[in-house]
Amino acid sequence: MTTQTTNIIRSITGRIDAARRRYYARELMSAVVRSIAVALLLVSLTVLIESVAVLGSDGRTMLLLVALVLSALVALFLLWRPVLQSLHLLPRLSDGEVARMIGAHHPHIADRLRNTLDLVTLSASPDFTGSSELLEVSIEHFGRSSQGTDFGAFVSFDRVRRMSVTAASYGAVMLVLTGIPGLPFHDAAMRIVRYDQDLRPPAAFTILVRPGNMELLKGESAAVEAVLVPAEESGTLPKELVFAFAEEGVETDDRRTVRPDSAGVFRFLFPPLKQSLSYVFSSGEISSGRFTISVTDRPFVRTLTVALTPPAYSGLKREALEENNGDLLILPGTVVEWNIVPSKPVASAAVVMKDGAVVKMRKDGGQWRTTFVPSRASVYTIALQDEEGNANRNVIEYSIRMLTDEHPVVQITAPAKNVDITKAMDLPMQFTMSDDFGVGSLSIRYRLARSNYAAEATEFSAVTLFTGDNAKERMFEYRWDLSPLGLVPEDVVEYYAEVKDNDNVNGPKTGRSQTFLIRLPSLEEVFADAERTQDAAGKELEEALKEAQEIRKELNELSNDMKKNQQMDWQKQKKAEELVQRYEEMQKKVSDVSESIDDMSRQLQENNTLSPETLEKYMELQKTLTEMDSPEFQKAMKRMQEAMQSADPEQMRQAMQQAQFNEEQFRQSIERTMSLLKRIQIEQKVDELLKRTEEMKQAQEAVREETEKLDPKDAGKAEDLARKQEAVDRQLEEMKKELEGLQERMEQFPKEMPLEKLEEAQQAAADKAMKEAMSQSAQQLRSRQRDRAQAAQQQAASGISEMQQQLSELQEQMMNNQMQQTMNALRKAMQDLLQISQKQEQLKNRTRSLDPNSQQFREIAQQQQNLQGDLNNVANALAELSEQSFAVTPEMGKQIGRAMGQMQQAMSAVEQRNGQGASSQQGEAMASLNKAAVQMQGAMQQMQQQGGQGGGSLLQQLRGMAMQQQQINMQTEQMGNQEGMTPQQMQEMGRLARQQDAVRRSLEQLQRESEAAPEKERIMGDLGKISEEMKEVVQQLQRSAADKNTLQQQERILSRLLQAQRSMRERDYEQKRKAVTAVAPPRRSPADLAPAAVRPKLQQDLQRAQEAGYSKDYLELIRKYYEALERKEP
Template sequence: MTYISLIEKLDAFVRKYYRNKALKGVLLATAIVTGGFLLLAVTEYFGRFGVMGRTVLFWSFTILAAGVIGKMIIIPLLHIARLGKIISHEDASKIVGDHFPEVKDKLLNTLQLQGQIANHDEKSDLNVDLLIASVEQRTLELSPIPFTSAIDIKENARYLKYAIGPIVVLFSVLIWRPSVVSEPAERLIQHRTSFEAPSPFRFVVVSVPLKAPVGEGFDFVVRVEGSVVPSTVYLEEGENRYRMERLRGGLFKYVFTSLRSDAYFRCSANGWNSPEYTLLALPVPRVLEFSLGATPPSYTGLEYIDQTNHGDVVVPEGTTIRWECRVKDSDEFRIRVGDSLVETENITGRIYAASWRAEATVPYWLVPENKDLGAVDSMRFSLRVVADRRPVIKVVELEDSTTRQLRYFTGGVSDDYGFTKLVFAVKKAGEKSPNYTLLDRPSGKTDEFFFTWDMKSLELSAGDAVEYWLEVWDNDGVNGFKSSKTSTRVFSAPDENELLEERDEANEEIEASIEDAVEKAEELRREMEAFKERLREEREMDWQDKRALEELLKKQEELRKKIDEVKKANEIKNEKLNEFSPQEERIMEKQNELQKLMDEVMSDELRELYKKMQELMEAMDPDEIQKQLEKMDVGQDALEKELDRALEQFKQLEWEVKMDETVKKLKELAEKQRDLAEKTEKEELPSEDLKSAQDSLNKAFEDIQKKIDELEKDNKELENPNPMLNSEDDEKSIQEDQKESSEELDKGKEKKASEKQKSAAEKMEELAQRMESMQMESESEDEQEDMDALRALLENIITLSFDEEKLMGELGKTENQDPRYVIHGQTQRSLKDEAKMVADSLFALSLRVRQLAGAVNREIGLVNHHMEKALGGFGDRKTAQITMNQQYVMTSFNNLALLLDEALQQMQKKQECKNPGSGNCSKPGGSGSKPSPKAGDMKKMQEALGKKLEAMKKKMGENSNKGESGKRGSGMSKELAEMAAQQAALRQMAKQKAQELNEDGSGDGGEMKKIAEEMEDLERDLINRNVDIATLERQRNILSRLLEAEEAERIRGEKDERKSRVGDQTLHPDSPQMIDYLRNKANELELLRTVPADLVPYYRDKVNDYFNTLGDKPEVLIP
């Protein structure tokens, strides 16, 4: 063992020495501190010192405890770490020597010897080696001795009792009465807090924690516990004292309302106070201000929406919304839209922004938050998104009253924001895709549309079907364009049978309406006669007369409406009949002629008379009403005749159409029978199918037989029955062949059945041809007979006209007392009787001839009327009255001549057009129509007539200067007659042009009608030989108006094919038969050069016969 080992053993001894000392200090310090604490607690428990006393005691105990712990525990622990002043090796050796007797001073001496060695000076005489040897010897001797055993730690056990005693007492007190320790300990620890003396009860706060958001209320609830519970508890806040509300179970409540800042208060009861409480007012995160901006999709056309502090918004789908919010007391800000969180951007410390694309209606919240309260004050708003709805389309469809192929659509479309297109779709049966017609794009959000659909371009046939609808697209820029369409409608063209049924029903209604109109006309005429008789017997009209007149006018109006209805119904029937199954050109021509007849049944003159009668009723003048009724007599009589004529020709045309249909069906049945015969011969079908097909054809032929029977029945009802083929034997033979073929098919004998079928087919075809031939031959013969009759009547009318003219001339030379006056009266009566026979014959002819204008019967009525008036004048020998009426008679005769001649020309032209290759037709091989006159051509002809007028005025002036103003030569009379005829023709052209221009309802013919009226005034001047300055001025006015009409016509841009040469309009060549007839009457035409001057009006109406011999003169005008 070395000296170093010896030192290490001493160091170990020192450390154990201080450990023992620290352990002793712990036991003693525990005893001192615990005992002191118990003493201090008991002292405070019983002494209840004030703040100063508790502060002294607290710090005294704290200093004492710190000193004891530092001295007894902390310092020994520091010495163990060799910190501070510790004992030396010499002191330690003494302690070891004292403990071990065998050591005594050895250890100390060894340390001293080692010290001498360490302090040895080379100059000294000390023997170092001897010292070292001595130290080593001693060290070796001391090595077996355990120095640390000198300290016995167990000896500290005697101090344990001092520590355990206070601890046991402390724990006993805590278990027995903890308040003895805890309460004073609390008061001592909170020595600066004032504590009241313990009361018999205590306050326990129930509503914890004591925190509430700023601006909100807080229910403070405290429970009073103790042996005695006070009945009243107060809450003291500053100088304010509030009584708390008592609840059950010792609970008391006070409500803090609208907390603004921290509240400091305590509870008080029976003189005892609770500790002071603090209610913390926590700042609430909130939105101070926000703005909302919405940008709708551009296609909507809506303006930008800007709202401040108003969060509810209604926007269209696809709108971009942006919020900007300014918050307070908020650590974080969020926006929740429905179930989604919107990412927000912190622009500045207190301002947040976010954007969202609105696609559905949802609520949304603005949510500010902070760490104390979280999200307690969120703001809820509504985001209502209006989806782009489908466009709406509504349409009303109207069918044209005259044709089923013309439809009118009117309707409206509406959408949220606008449209891209509107189309009309049509799909014919069998087509895969429809055809679209792009209509005008609707504008705005709502718009109306009007559309006319003419199906004629589809060229539908009977039985065809077509689907159609309207479809509109919106301008949705978010989801894509959406469309809506009307319900798909189907137009089915009626088949042949339906068309025939409709026609037959319409014909029955029209026929019944005409018969009803005839009855009304007859009844009206009888009542007019009776009313006239009443007026002759009365000088003044009373209320009964007025009422009778009102009834008369009412019936006149009813008759007018009935006639208009008949005319319209027939027009509509014709239109509908020809829509899907066009009639033959021959039948269509007759339909047009009959329609024209119906249009003219009630003349414009009679309508004007009806209107005039309405005006006279207000004046209640019997004389004027009497005169008006007399004027209406002629028109009323003509109306009845025209109605009878229309009814008869309607029946005739109906019969002809049915005959054509029967022939057509018979031909079709013959073709079907022939086809079935071929199939039977080739045995293409089973016997049962062939038998069924033959039975069907048998039934079809029975239907045709019924049609033939109906034709025979209808023919007998006509005034002039048509010749009909006696087909009973042919029908019977056909029936027998069909019956035998069916029997042979029953027996399975197809060959024999086929022979009978072929025979039946041939007989059917032969019968159809015979019926058709007979109808055509009969029609041709009837036309020739009618033309011959018309020529004869024309000759009779001309003869009567000359006879009337001759009588008028002789009467003008006869004095009132001359015995010949009576003879002249008898001659007038004879002429009246002859005119009556001509009138009856002409009316009978008009029932057959459609070309005769309706004016024929009116002119006949005027002839009879004025002849009756002329006869009445013979009794009193009123020559002036007789002459005036005779002149009217001649005018009507000449008008009749013009009308009959025009009808005859039309019939001749029609007959010529039936011969293919004839050059006299506007459409060779068929019927044509007179070209429409043009304003420019009429202007040129009026200019030529004006030049003649100026020359005539100049010639009349020269004659006046020569003293010949009282007479005119035959040449001048002829020229006046020619000019009157030319002007009459021009007037007719103008009238025709006005009618054509007004056909479309545009009213463009109004100006031409005024021109015709001025032409009539000029014509009257020529007839009355009144050619003066006013006449020339009227001529210039007509030219000016024609010039304006020519310009208007140019603007309308009539098609080139409607243009024709002036000669084509001015020259109307007569038929060779009429030219021969007029040449045979050359002696009558010579009278034109010799008639007296006062008979010039005759020339106005006679010129047509005269100019038939002058067809090579281009200036001659014939209407």
């Protein structure tokens, strides 16, 4: 561009900028004028208000302050933008916007100025492609045409001048109105200028208020009063005032009219105040001014929390009560923790008890805390005092109640009655105890309540069972060992259980059980109880036998009736039901007998009054009674009843036959049991007499020893010894009576019993020299002739020893007789069986090769029938023997019964001319006969070993124990496999416990007997720990707590018993032992066996015996027996 064009552009932009400055100057002036106008208006309004209201100094001050603030705010609102734009602090109008306003004001310019500016801007752009010459020409043309035009003419100051004139006129008027004295505006303006001065005219009177502003505590009442003071003495005072008051936060006053009293005082009484308020006395325009009554709260407990920590012995957990619940129900020794939050800051806080005790609290932040251990019931409050000394009022009373720690309770649940104990001197006991917070200890308190030889104890002694147990409920089992008490027969001990709780705050409290008595019965009482039990058992068995015979009779009648008339009717069915019911009742009697005999044998065993042989027989009898519970008979009766209901004649006939057969077996079992019981009673009576004799001997020895120490001057002691000697004499008289009773029992079995030996024992008991020696001893003791008394006592002791010797020989001979008779009977039965077996084998060989048309079948049938008759005779003989001895086992009977059945099947095959079938059955019968013979041989060998001395006897006892232990193990395992325990099963478990304890006692007796044996070390080494394990098993069985561990213990016991047997058998073969070959008794040997097929058959039977699981000794015996048979072959 040319210089001229550039100058034109600069001129144009300069003129535009001048126009813009003019525009902003007008805007600023306009804002200033308007601000001044608003200020004048507010000042005039303030003067107007004051002229009308005539405010006080405070009102004027506030009114002036409002006017000034509003004026400043309006000025700020009007001036801030123009000022900032003039100072270029806010965006200004652009050249284009100014050009538009210029063009709008000058029509000849219109948009030309704005277009020229756009062309200038376009020419400066690098993208401009137009003609520069044309552009310059256009700019120069516009410059020349607008050179005389005033760009700033569009900014007019006319409005500003009019506003200024208006504002100046209004200001002049206000100045005139406020400047002329006497006018209201003048006075108002003067009062506003002196806004901080009270320019009101003096009132006719002044209201003086007492006490004016005040502070009260919440709940207190306030009295205010006003007195009128006239401005002039002659002034007139109003007759009433208006009293106005308003609570804090309430805008409307509560107005009351108040009249003066006789003293001219206006009074007003506020009720108890809860909130701050303001009040004023006024009369017309005259006011006392407003006063305030500030109501402040007394401190109070805003939040109360209580935590309780019970004493440790209670086992209770720490407890936090609900908020603001301060009532306590606690145990003595409980730590109480209070935590409060006051309504306002306080200077002190405390827990105040009703008895005057004060527990100060400590500050913890905004809370106050303290702890205390109340010792008794009480009432307490929370006391607060704030920093001004104000205390809380209307406090809440909280109660403290003490929980009662109840006394513990204990019961003796076993035996829970007065009991007689045995010489074992232990009492199984069971206790149940409870306490609300835990049991601390349990003890037994006891004293000797009655004795024939010692003074009664006045104080109770104690046995502590346990301490330190905190269980709330507990059952405890204990075996009380009474041996340290040194009890003698007929002593009575009184005892009770005492339990203490675990209260370590006030001391343990005690509880005691019911008091019971323990009595040690005399030997005579023990034997008398046993005899009564035996007699009762015998009567029960007799009744059961009679009942069985009646059932048999009615079964036969029912069977005959069924044969005559197979029609089933209601009467027959009813009869069958009655028979089943009667059988169950009969079986119940037998079970009761079994339990009573079991209890009796246990009592006798615990009192150590039975020999091991008698005890073993009682256990065998117990087993026999248990086996009498015939499930076959019961099932047969049930099937008979069901067959009647089904109306099937054939089924009814079979069921009837089976019932009759099983009834016969049951009846025979009862007869056998009765016979065996009578024999065992005799053996027990002999044991009893030996025990009585031993007791007499000990008593006589005790008298002798005390006589040696007797002081001849001690008449009281001498009299006491004389009475003891007379007691021994009375025991001798009782012995004579018991021997007579034994004679009556033995005479029932004259062939079996050594009556001549009994007579010798009776003669020894009736020895006059012994009787006279006892009498002389008593007389000489009373005369205090000690030496003569000792001589008589020695003679009496010799007589007792002789009687004891005779009884021992009686017992030994009786056992030997029984064994010999049993051995002879078994030997004869075995020989008979072998002969029958031999004949059966010969008959088998003949039958096997017969032609079906052979005429020999009739002869063979006759011979087979003869063999059946011979076998039936053997069975009857064994049945008779079974009533005398336990040597006849059920297994023997089963084998003989199996042989009889096989012979019957052989007869049937012979009748059908079936030689092969008959031969096969005859062979089976022969095998059964051989097995029965082997069993009899084993029984005889056992009896021979039992009759031996020394190691042989010990070995036999060990074998017996092992057999008993094996039976106990099997029954325990069966009980353990059952889920749950019925009362009957628990009773059975108790019986097993008693049997296990019997084995344990027998083992201990064996250990005592082995003390004198040369093989003591080996025997004791084998049996060392068995007894202790047996004790543990007994305890577990008594608790019905048999588990897998119990079974394992029982297996270990059995294993050690068997190991002990092996050790003793090995000893029998040692070189240092001298062996004596037994001499077989003379007997007639059976005829030679047929040589044909003997060896294969013998080998087969030997193999079967091995597979049957016989012991090593039995297998050796069987092997030798078969080898002897083979050697007899030609």
